[in-house]
Amino acid sequence: MKRFKPTVSHLSRRTFLQASAALGGASALGLRGAYAQEPEKPAEIIVRAWGGSWVDSLKAGVSDSFTKMTGIAVRHDLTEDNEIQPKVWAAVAQNRVPPIHINWDTTTNATKSALRGVTEDLSDLPNLANVTDLAKPAGLQGFPIVNTYGYVYVLAYRPAAFPDGPPKSWKDLLDPKFKGRLAFYNDGIGFHFPAQVAGGGKLEDIPGNMQPAWDFIAKMKAQQPLLGEDPDFTTWFQNGEIDAACTISTNAREARKNGVKIEWVVPEEGAKFDTDGLWIPKGLPENELYWAKQYINHALTKEAQQVWLDGLGLPGVVPGLTPPKDLVGDPSYPTTEADFKRLIRISSKIQVENESEWFSKFKAIMQG
Amino acid sequence: MRAARTAYPLKWRVMDALEGVAAAIWPARFRRATPYLMLLPAVLLVGLLVLGLIQIADASLRTLDTTTFQFSDNYSIANFRRALTEPLFLVVAQRSLIAALIVTAMTLVFAFPYAYLMVRTRSPGLRKFLLIALFLPFFIGQVVRAYGWLIILGNQGMVNEALGLVGVAPMRLIYNYPAVLFGLVQYMLPFAVLMLAPALTAIPEELEAAAGSLGANWVRTFIHVVLPLARPGFIGAGVVVLTLSLTDFAVPAILGGGSQDFIANAIYDQFFRTSDQGLGATLALMLVALGSILVGLVFALFGAGTLAMGRSRA
Numbered sequence: 001m002k003r004f005k006p007t008v009s010h011l012s013r014r015t016f017l018q019a020s021a022a023l024g025g026a027s028a029l030g031l032r033g034a035y036a037q038e039p040e041k042p043a044e045i046i047v048r049a050w051g052g053s054w055v056d057s058l059k060a061g062v063s064d065s066f067t068k069m070t071g072i073a074v075r076h077d078l079t080e081d082n083e084i085q086p087k088v089w090a091a092v093a094q095n096r097v098p099p100i101h102i103n104w105d106t107t108t109n110a111t112k113s114a115l116r117g118v119t120e121d122l123s124d125l126p127n128l129a130n131v132t133d134l135a136k137p138a139g140l141q142g143f144p145i146v147n148t149y150g151y152v153y154v155l156a157y158r159p160a161a162f163p164d165g166p167p168k169s170w171k172d173l174l175d176p177k178f179k180g181r182l183a184f185y186n187d188g189i190g191f192h193f194p195a196q197v198a199g200g201g202k203l204e205d206i207p208g209n210m211q212p213a214w215d216f217i218a219k220m221k222a223q224q225p226l227l228g229e230d231p232d233f234t235t236w237f238q239n240g241e242i243d244a245a246c247t248i249s250t251n252a253r254e255a256r257k258n259g260v261k262i263e264w265v266v267p268e269e270g271a272k273f274d275t276d277g278l279w280i281p282k283g284l285p286e287n288e289l290y291w292a293k294q295y296i297n298h299a300l301t302k303e304a305q306q307v308w309l310d311g312l313g314l315p316g317v318v319p320g321l322t323p324p325k326d327l328v329g330d331p332s333y334p335t336t337e338a339d340f341k342r343l344i345r346i347s348s349k350i351q352v353e354n355e356s357e358w359f360s361k362f363k364a365i366m367q368g
Numbered sequence: 369m370r371a372a373r374t375a376y377p378l379k380w381r382v383m384d385a386l387e388g389v390a391a392a393i394w395p396a397r398f399r400r401a402t403p404y405l406m407l408l409p410a411v412l413l414v415g416l417l418v419l420g421l422i423q424i425a426d427a428s429l430r431t432l433d434t435t436t437f438q439f440s441d442n443y444s445i446a447n448f449r450r451a452l453t454e455p456l457f458l459v460v461a462q463r464s465l466i467a468a469l470i471v472t473a474m475t476l477v478f479a480f481p482y483a484y485l486m487v488r489t490r491s492p493g494l495r496k497f498l499l500i501a502l503f504l505p506f507f508i509g510q511v512v513r514a515y516g517w518l519i520i521l522g523n524q525g526m527v528n529e530a531l532g533l534v535g536v537a538p539m540r541l542i543y544n545y546p547a548v549l550f551g552l553v554q555y556m557l558p559f560a561v562l563m564l565a566p567a568l569t570a571i572p573e574e575l576e577a578a579a580g581s582l583g584a585n586w587v588r589t590f591i592h593v594v595l596p597l598a599r600p601g602f603i604g605a606g607v608v609v610l611t612l613s614l615t616d617f618a619v620p621a622i623l624g625g626g627s628q629d630f631i632a633n634a635i636y637d638q639f640f641r642t643s644d645q646g647l648g649a650t651l652a653l654m655l656v657a658l659g660s661i662l663v664g665l666v667f668a669l670f671g672a673g674t675l676a677m678g679r680s681r682a
Contacts, residue, residue, distance in 0.1 A: 082640040112643055116437040180540050186626040187641060226543055227626025240523050241543075353434045356642035363637070364456035366627050367463075 039287035044073040045101040045295060051078045052231065053254050053311060058104065061308025062299045069298070072291055081105050085113065088281045092118040098281035101292040107137060107147055107275045108355065111348040114144035120280040122146050125293060127300035134275060135300070135317040139349035146296055147275040148305070149314045152332045152343060153190030154264040154271055156233070156252035161243035166265050170198040170216075173244055179223050183236055183245035186227035188217065188362030190272050191246045193344045195220070197269035206346060207354040210361075217365050227366060237262055249332030253313045266331040266342050273334070273343035421656070427649035439646055447650035457634060457651065463545075464630040465658070468614040471552045475609045476602060478553065479560035483601075484594075486561070487568045502558050514551055514622035518542060543625025551619040556612060560605040567601025568594075603670045610666070611659050631655045 047063065049055040055076050063074035077084070077100055084103065091098040103110070113119050114137070122128070122143040128135065137145045155167055161181070167173065173182055184191050192213055196203060201212025226232070226242060233247040234255045245252075252264045278296045280289065298304055305316040310324050315333055327333040334340050394405070430439040431446045451457050486498040505513060520526050521541040528538040541547065571594060579589040617632035629637075631651060638648030 080640070085643065086639065086645070112437045115435065187637070224627075232626075240538075352437075356432075356434065356644055359637070359642055360454060360456055363629070363634075364454065364459070367456060367459050367629055 039290045041070065041072050042288050042291060044075050045288065045292055046075045046077050046099070047102045047104060047295065048079060048081065048084050048100045049076045049104045050081070050230070053250070053257075057308050057311025060311060061306070062295070062304045065304060065307075066295050066298050070291065070294065074295070081109055085109060088113070089116060089118055092282050096283065097285070098283050101280065101284060101288060102295055103279050103281065105145075105277060105279060107145060107277050107348050108351045110145040110277050110279050111137060111140065111352045113279065113281075114140050115352065118282050119144035120282055120284075120289060120293075122280065122293065122296060125297045125300065127297045130302075130319075131300055131317045132319060137277065138347045145277040145279040146300065147277040147317060148299055149309055149312065149316045150273055150275050150334075151248050151250060151312075151314050152266065152271050152273050152334070153194075153246055154249045154252060154332050155244060155267050156237070156247050156249075156255075156262055156264040157244040158237065158242075159261060159263050166263060167244065167267060168265075169267050170194050170246075170269055172267075174219055174223065178243055180225075181241075181243040182220070182223055182225040183233055183242045183247070184220075184225050184227055185246070186229065186363075186366075187359040188366075189359075190248070190274075191217070192358050192362065193272050193346060194246075194267065194269045197344075198267075203344060203346070207350060207358075210358070214361055214365065217362060221365050221368070225366075234258065234260075249330075250312050250314060252332075253326075264332060266339075268342075270342050270344045271331075273340075273345045421653075424649045424652055427646050428653050430646045432644045432646055437643060447647045448654075450647060451650050451654060460629050460631055460634045461654075461658070463628065464614055464632075467545075467549060467552065467630065468610050468662075470549055471556060471613040472606050472610045474549070474553045475556040475560045476564075476606060479557055479564055479605060480598070480602075482557070483561045483564035483568055487565055488573070502561055505555075505558055510555055510618050511622065513555065514619050517547070517551055517554075517623060521547065542623055543627070545624075545628050547623045548620050548628050551623045552613050552616060555616075555619060556609045559608050559612065563605035563608055564598065564601040567598050567604070571597045599670070603666060603672065607663055607666055607672075610662060614659055614662070615655060631658075 047058070049058050055078065059076065063076070066072070067074055081103070084100065088098050088100065088103065110119070125143070125146065128143060128146065134150055135147045136143065137147060155170065157167055192210070193203065193206065195216040196206060196210055196213035199212030199216030201209065226236060228236070230248065230251050233245050233251045236242045236245070237255045237260045238258060249264055252262055256262050278299060280292045280296070284292060299308070300318060302318045302320060305318045306321055309316045309321065313324055313327050313333065315321070315323070315335070323333050323335060331339055331342065334343060427439070428447055429443040429445070431444055432439060482498065486495055486502075489495050522528070523538045523540070527541060532538065575593055575597070576589050579593045584592065615632055616630060617636065620628050620630040620633055632655070635648050635651045635655070638644045638651060
């Protein structure tokens with residue numbers, strides 16, 4: 001397998017908040033100039049999305065206002081991102097019209113599709129002039145994907161299980177009292193990089209030498225953690241099955257909204273910062289491609305981002321967004337340089353090229 | 369006079385016409401081949417499966433290039449080498465195989481008395497009750513049943529609440545290997561009972577009465593008469609439960625807490641999580657091979673049981 005030197009960066013606030021163009025310069029239907037007249041509107045466009053509060057936020061922030069503006073209905077397809085991927089790939093390979101117009105995807109998964117060449121180029125979206133560097137997918141030519149926000153894999157915990165105060169380190173989870181009371185993603189996503197630091201290794205050694213991460217994960221295996229997906233974490237916290245988990249802050253926030261007493265921290269070793277994005281599969285009819293691009297362009301407006309990301313509790317890619325009240329000063333909603341210094345970001349290219357191996361390694365340890 | 373029309377009604381004329389069409393399509397000289405024609409739907413179905421397997425075999429010989437996420441044009445056995453050498457796949461295969469054997473044995477033990485009582489009871493009410501209890505789970509479905517066990521056996525579930533009433537602290541009853549085995553046995557029980565029941569029905573009650581009249585107590589009758597005659601049912605039920613358990617996905621995924629994967633879960637991961645369809649196809653082929661070998665062994669050692677449709681092994 002070809003190896004690449006890792007691009008490891010602690011995000012700078014200046015970079016993150018940099019605005020590149022005035023918002024007013026771009027109209028919501030800014031692609032119109034490329035066409036003599038507006039192409040025929042489809043009856044609907046289909047956007048793949050995650051369920052629960054994720055799709056509710058997208059609907060409230062982007063889809064409803066898009067429909068109001070254009071008259072085009074938006075249907076949300078809740079097929080899992082991993083499961084829609086082979087369907088889209090097969091459709092493109094067979095020159096069929098893909099089953100969705102827009103894929104709301106993790107940047108890592110979307111990068112796989114971009115590398116495979118099944119994504120449309122989005123460089124001509126006018127609102128890209130107004131976004132921060134975070135919107136640009138690292139290591140790829142142009143804009144086959146547009147990142148729309150960032151998120152943090154925090155250490156979420158039940159305060160009652162930590163009477164001496166919040167956990168400071170991922171190592172705190174090795175306390176024998178947490179045996180059988182922890183949870184991680186079943187492929188270890190979000191935990192590989194902090195484990196590298198907690199195991200005494202360096203981020204610069206990723207992916208060449210990740211033995212410290214595997215050694216630390218092996219220690220964590222002795223704690224007999226539960227392994228699951230996003231919805232599992234909320235359920236497990238609600239049912240009292242776990243005391244702590246490495247999960248996306250949005251899931252922890254959702255559990256808290258549901259009445260679960262839950263807090264979260266970014267431990268001293270850091271926490272993984274990653275992005276999600278939107279992309280359009282190749283093979284759509286011209287008019288549908290145009291309106292799919294309009295949807296993504298609309299998702300990059302300040303108004304749409306503010307409502308969408310208030311729901312998710314995540315920092316967006318348009319300057320000047322106001323954090324939700326409950327997340328002001330929260331490390332999972334990074335706004336200060338100090339916040340970003342504690343976060344770990346590895347390039348999508350390195351992640352997609354090594355993900356299979358990392359997943360296998362994590363699974364081999366946890367299934368052993 | 370209306371005789372002609374009455375003597376040869378319209379229906380007959382239609383039938384004649386249909387027969388004429390049938391004779392044109394399938395002439396009388398092909399009559400000897402007619403039974404084989406009946407096999408055509410099954411042959412088509414199996415043919416489609418074989419075509420799928422050929423495609424899977426082709427994919428299994430191609431490796432994924434993670435710089436382009438395209439598959440190699442040339443063939444190699446790299447995926448098979450990975451599947452046979454990486455500890456993860458060996459652990460998962462071993463776990464699946466052992467679970468399939470344990471679940472088969474336990475299910476047969478539980479299914480036999482149930483099927484025996486259902487077949488032999490003289491109470492129509494009890495027989496109906498047993499039948500309804502048997503078929504109800506079919507209507508509920510595997511995933512819902514597995515989630516049901518999460519509710520019953522969870523930390524705040526009914527069982528732990530009952531234990532709490534007698535002062536026992538909540539204990540982890542799910543998300544482990546025993547929970548997966550338990551869920552599978554519960555899921556497989558109806559299949560086994562349904563396969564055993566015809567075999568038990570075929571044992572004449574008079575044989576048991578004769579054994580009794582010759583001085584055998586119920587234990588000796590059971591061991592020397594009922595069990596040997598029920599063997600075809602055991603084999604049929606055993607093969608069905610063994611193959612279904614070996615290839616199960618949902619119960620390990622839901623009741624295993626993510627750490628008790630079976631081969632099917634590993635295949636899913638390769639297809640949908642790492643996008644490595646080549647390796648997924650390799651694991652799928654190996655699972656088909658493992659299942660086929662196991663079933664072949666059972667057939668070689670014990671015959672096909674009720675699956676042989678009443679023909680005993682020579």
